[in-house]
Amino acid sequence: MIRSETARNVLNFACFQVGWLICVLYPGLLAAGLVLLFLVAHFVLVSQKRFSELQFIGLGTVVGAALDLLWFRTGILASTQGEVVLTPPWLVAIWAIFMTTLSHSLNWISRRVWLAFVLAPMAGPFAYWSASKLGAVSLPDLIPSLLALALGWLVVFPLLLFLRKSLYPELQP
Numbered sequence: 001m002i003r004s005e006t007a008r009n010v011l012n013f014a015c016f017q018v019g020w021l022i023c024v025l026y027p028g029l030l031a032a033g034l035v036l037l038f039l040v041a042h043f044v045l046v047s048q049k050r051f052s053e054l055q056f057i058g059l060g061t062v063v064g065a066a067l068d069l070l071w072f073r074t075g076i077l078a079s080t081q082g083e084v085v086l087t088p089p090w091l092v093a094i095w096a097i098f099m100t101t102l103s104h105s106l107n108w109i110s111r112r113v114w115l116a117f118v119l120a121p122m123a124g125p126f127a128y129w130s131a132s133k134l135g136a137v138s139l140p141d142l143i144p145s146l147l148a149l150a151l152g153w154l155v156v157f158p159l160l161l162f163l164r165k166s167l168y169p170e171l172q173p
Helices: 005-025 029-045 050-073 089-101 107-111 113-133 142-167
Strands: none
Touching (some): 005 029, 005 089, 005 113
């Protein structure tokens, strides 16, 4: 494990950004598999409380994948590769790698609760809009889709931080 907290946070953020980009540019099983390797690297090099963090990542990944599936089923998101029955593996992988940031590189947001409510409704929809511009998904009706995504992130992001604090206090700084 890397000793420096700063170095761990930089590596964590870089793995998330690269993982997100790979999944969005090459949506498919191969990208999801590569993110899985990033997750292994995360647990070897970054994570200090591996078992608790694995549980938290699993919980958040299920919540995020369910939210994405809801958005696909309601038409807020659309796949560029046909009908979505289950959340695509590459999107599940993005949720998993994103969840690592909540205890590391994005942990600073949890120090001021109001930040989650301000940043999430902007950053979440921006990520989906960016993915749509890169061809990974589409936003069938742009403004309503972005508003629905903002509302979803307004609820889910603070909820994930609350769940981490409540269920996994050992992951708190």
